[in-house]
Amino acid sequence: MAEHSHHKSYLEEGGVKSWFTTLDHKRIGIMYLFTTMFFFAVGGIFGLLVRLELLQPGPLFSPDLYNKFFTLHGAIMIFMFIIPNIPAALGNFFLPIHIGAKDVAFPRLNLASYYIFVGGATLLILSLLTGGVDTGWTFYTPYSIRTATSVVLATLGVFVMGFSGILTGLNFMTTVHKLRAPGMTFYRMPLFIWAIYATAIIQVLATPVIGITTLLLVMERVLGVGFFDPKLGGDPVLFQHFFWFYSHPAVYIMILPGMGIVSEVIPVFSRKHIFGYKAIAYSSLAIAFISFIVWGHHMFVSSQSPLANFLFSILTMFVAVPTAIKIFNWTATLYKGSIQLKTPMLYALAFIFLFTIGGLTGLFLAALSVDVHLHDTYFVVAHFHYVMMGGTVMGLLAGLHYWWPKMFGKMYPETLGKISWAFNFVGFNVTFLPQFWLGSDGMPRRYHDYLPQYAHWNLVSTVGSWLIGAGMLLMFGYFIASLFKKEKAADNPWGGKTLEWQISSPPPVHNFEKTPVITEGPYEYGQP
Amino acid sequence: MFRLLSRSSLPQASTLAPKVDVLYDFILWISLISFVAVIGALIYFVFRYRRRTESDKTPYITGHSVAENAVAVGLLAVVMAIFAWGWIGYKEIIQSPAEALEIQILGRQWLWQVEYDNGRTLVNELVVPKGKPVQLIMTSADVLHSFYVPDFRLKQDLVPGAYTKLWFEATEAGEHQVFCAEYCGTAHAQMFAKVKVLEPEEYARWQAEGGQAQVAATTGGKKGAAHSVHLAVNLAEKGRQVFTQKGCMACHAVEKGKILVGPSLFGIFGKQETLADGSKVVVDENYLRESLMDPQLKLVKGFPPLMPTFRGVLTDEEVNALVAYVKSLK
Ligand SMILES: [Cu+2]
Numbered sequence: 049m050a051e052h053s054h055h056k057s058y059l060e061e062g063g064v065k066s067w068f069t070t071l072d073h074k075r076i077g078i079m080y081l082f083t084t085m086f087f088f089a090v091g092g093i094f095g096l097l098v099r100l101e102l103l104q105p106g107p108l109f110s111p112d113l114y115n116k117f118f119t120l121h122g123a124i125m126i127f128m129f130i131i132p133n134i135p136a137a138l139g140n141f142f143l144p145i146h147i148g149a150k151d152v153a154f155p156r157l158n159l160a161s162y163y164i165f166v167g168g169a170t171l172l173i174l175s176l177l178t179g180g181v182d183t184g185w186t187f188y189t190p191y192s193i194r195t196a197t198s199v200v201l202a203t204l205g206v207f208v209m210g211f212s213g214i215l216t217g218l219n220f221m222t223t224v225h226k227l228r229a230p231g232m233t234f235y236r237m238p239l240f241i242w243a244i245y246a247t248a249i250i251q252v253l254a255t256p257v258i259g260i261t262t263l264l265l266v267m268e269r270v271l272g273v274g275f276f277d278p279k280l281g282g283d284p285v286l287f288q289h290f291f292w293f294y295s296h297p298a299v300y301i302m303i304l305p306g307m308g309i310v311s312e313v314i315p316v317f318s319r320k321h322i323f324g325y326k327a328i329a330y331s332s333l334a335i336a337f338i339s340f341i342v343w344g345h346h347m348f349v350s351s352q353s354p355l356a357n358f359l360f361s362i363l364t365m366f367v368a369v370p371t372a373i374k375i376f377n378w379t380a381t382l383y384k385g386s387i388q389l390k391t392p393m394l395y396a397l398a399f400i401f402l403f404t405i406g407g408l409t410g411l412f413l414a415a416l417s418v419d420v421h422l423h424d425t426y427f428v429v430a431h432f433h434y435v436m437m438g439g440t441v442m443g444l445l446a447g448l449h450y451w452w453p454k455m456f457g458k459m460y461p462e463t464l465g466k467i468s469w470a471f472n473f474v475g476f477n478v479t480f481l482p483q484f485w486l487g488s489d490g491m492p493r494r495y496h497d498y499l500p501q502y503a504h505w506n507l508v509s510t511v512g513s514w515l516i517g518a519g520m521l522l523m524f525g526y527f528i529a530s531l532f533k534k535e536k537a538a539d540n541p542w543g544g545k546t547l548e549w550q551i552s553s554p555p556p557v558h559n560f561e562k563t564p565v566i567t568e569g570p571y572e573y574g575q576p
Numbered sequence: 577m578f579r580l581l582s583r584s585s586l587p588q589a590s591t592l593a594p595k596v597d598v599l600y601d602f603i604l605w606i607s608l609i610s611f612v613a614v615i616g617a618l619i620y621f622v623f624r625y626r627r628r629t630e631s632d633k634t635p636y637i638t639g640h641s642v643a644e645n646a647v648a649v650g651l652l653a654v655v656m657a658i659f660a661w662g663w664i665g666y667k668e669i670i671q672s673p674a675e676a677l678e679i680q681i682l683g684r685q686w687l688w689q690v691e692y693d694n695g696r697t698l699v700n701e702l703v704v705p706k707g708k709p710v711q712l713i714m715t716s717a718d719v720l721h722s723f724y725v726p727d728f729r730l731k732q733d734l735v736p737g738a739y740t741k742l743w744f745e746a747t748e749a750g751e752h753q754v755f756c757a758e759y760c761g762t763a764h765a766q767m768f769a770k771v772k773v774l775e776p777e778e779y780a781r782w783q784a785e786g787g788q789a790q791v792a793a794t795t796g797g798k799k800g801a802a803h804s805v806h807l808a809v810n811l812a813e814k815g816r817q818v819f820t821q822k823g824c825m826a827c828h829a830v831e832k833g834k835i836l837v838g839p840s841l842f843g844i845f846g847k848q849e850t851l852a853d854g855s856k857v858v859v860d861e862n863y864l865r866e867s868l869m870d871p872q873l874k875l876v877k878g879f880p881p882l883m884p885t886f887r888g889v890l891t892d893e894e895v896n897a898l899v900a901y902v903k904s905l906k
């Protein structure tokens with residue numbers, strides 16, 4: 049599309065300084081992308097260190113050091129990578145383009161969110177430099193009140209980053225409601241936007257609760273006000289309720305955007321209309337809603353009342369329905385398609401494969417009597433890695449490869465992409481499948497050392513983590529190298545129908561020369 | 577991969593273990609079938625419909641609401657069945673038989689203190705009879721812990737400032753590993769104990785020997801020295817002493833029906849108490865503890881709010897002893 053070439057791309061104008069004061073949603077998205085991917089690498093290194101300690105029985109690091117490693121692995125991955133990554137990076141970049149807008153509703157607020165995020169992340173990093181934290185990312189009381197480590201800085205970091213999420217959520221919700229191009233009805237929005245929209249709702253409603261909770265924790269530690277420590281008249285289990293009231297919905301803040309990406313990639317690479325558009329769209333909203341009333345499934349053996357356990361168990365089972373509908377519909381989309389196995393598609397298929405395992409193993413944990421056995425064992429660790437890494441991260445990688453040519457105007461190398469995919473996919477299963485067996489054999493989580501009967505599968509699991517490390521290293525390498533390639537990527541290399549593929553790669557500063565007028569849905573493939 | 581189809585390598589050493597395992601297996605089979613169905617279809621489609629030419633024709637299919645609804649309804653039925661089964665199993669896990677043998681567990685960073693009704697105290701060792709229900713009454717001296725016996729498929733958190741319970745009936749003599757399953761700091765991964773399950777006769781002998789040690793120790797005999805870990809004072813007896821030392825008897829009689837400033841504590845354990853606001857509570861360990869820590873929270877009907885709080889005055893051990901003493905008043 050040569051007629052676009054006289055419009056400057058968003059990457060061209062200005063020097064380094066212009067990036068730091070930019071109000072362009074695309075540039076802010078890219079800044080988020082680099083920042084969060086950096087934290088992904090840091091969190092990944094801590095993860096590798098955790099697995100290294102568990103390579104064999106017997107200590108390698110001191111227990112206190114190990115406890116800091118797994119805490120930082122969890123806290124960095126969750127608060128600084130998975131939660132902000134897809135919405136704030138890819139969402140920022142593509143949400144306005146997908147609905148035919150020039151930018152988000154509040155561009156200044158968007159930039160402010162970024163700096164607030166960086167500020168919060170800095171606090172968390174500072175806690176690392178001032179001795180680290182050893183509470184686990186869950187900050188359970190009263191341990192988090194009594195430990196001598198740097199809990200105050202870390203929780204303040206979480207508090208501050210929360211504001212960034214709330215503001216981004218508000219911004220996206222407003223953008224979806226107010227800035228859709230003429231003809232862009234809700235049902236013509238790409239499913240990625242439905243997912244980002246549902247995520248934004250959860251972010252706005254749930255994040256304040258973690259804010260208040262971390263603040264109470266800080267008050268208790270600094271001022272000695274007794275909320276959670278029974279020594280001061282507090283209730284430690286109350287903290288768990290507050291914490292999971294946010295952190296369960298947060299699980300869906302993490303997974304919904306990944307599901308959104310899969311819903312984009314599958315139709316494009318099968319040249320088929322998505323199967324059951326409305327069912328997928330509404331199941332995102334249903335999941336968002338149910339996510340608020342299932343938090344107690346993390347507390348079945350916490351001394352929570354049997355009635356509460358009854359309700360949380362049955363409500364949790366309901367989550368299975370909208371989730372399974374999505375999996376069914378993605379698979380059905382492949383039927384009679386014209387399927388092309390490019391790297392983004394391979395990651396999308398890996399998502400379905402791994403997320404299905406993650407979802408099914410959730411049934412074991414939702415069933416009360418079985419959870420009494422499996423709670424706080426490696427079974428849980430395996431389960432949530434299948435959901436978070438097998439789900440969200442695979443979704444992210446699908447999205448990154450899919451949109452890389454659009455974002456940077458350069459194509460990633462396909463063969464290396466596939467090799468790295470194979471390392472990541474195989475490595476993932478080698479790492480986490482054995483952890484289900486460790487868990488059902490009774491190995492508790494957050495153990496710095498273990499009994500000899502667990503040595504076998506721990507060894508396998510650690511070797512798997514090296515495969516993932518190799519795959520990721522390769523991926524980071526070729527992504528960065530591709531930025532220096534001369535060759536330009538095509539405007540629409542995959543034959544996509546959504547709006548971003550109708551403009552040049554990389555997109556011009558204002559996205560569209562003229563406001564587009566939308567006359568059909570985003571997945572109009574195939575012949576009636 | 578050979579592990580895929582087997583649940584675990586653990587022995588089934590409690591009456592509850594096989595029941596938990598059956599449900600585990602059921603969910604495992606449901607999962608395997610669903611997984612093979614979904615992923616099988618996925619892999620088949622990917623090969624069958626792979627792109628052959630750039631101009632491949634694809635049909636226009638936007639969905640099939642009957643199929644989608646059928647999946648939803650079918651799945652809902654399955655997960656409700658799993659839920660119900662899990663709940664039935666869980667009810668058994670929480671309802672202890674009335675005649676269960678009661679043992680106190682105090683978790684602290686990073687050991688398990690086990691205390692029998694006769695005052696015998698063990699560390700990181702819980703001796704129980706085979707084939708008899710045992711009820712653990714647990715609390716923590718510091719942070720959260722979780723008492724986990726994989727061979728029994730049982731686990732329960734210990735919460736400082738409150739009591740939690742866990743009951744089981746061991747079916748296999750021998751030793752069973754206890755882990756701490758709730759992260760509690762530096763030595764969390766070393767907070768081990770053993771459940772020693774003895775044949776009933778052996779247990780009786782073990783108990784008698786402990787009883788002798790106790791008599792010997794209280795009478796200053798030599799025999800007690802051999803059992804240095806065994807506390808020589810009966811738990812309820814210790815409670816009686818605390819009761820006097822802390823001045824409880826100024827306001828509470830321990831004889832039936834005798835009212836001083838506060839109600840008599842005779843026979844209240846397990847009874848229903850009517851509170852000032854007309855509601856009713858059953859007097860259990862947590863209620864007793866709360867009466868000591870927050871006496872004004874639940875006032876007994878007909879009494880003024882005169883009881884002082886003992887928060888910070890009584891140690892956890894003293895509270896445990898008082899609770900045992902009140903229980904013994906009948
Ligand atoms: Cu949850």
Ligand SMILES: [Cu+2]
Nearest residue numbers: 756758760764
């Ligand atoms: Cu522990």
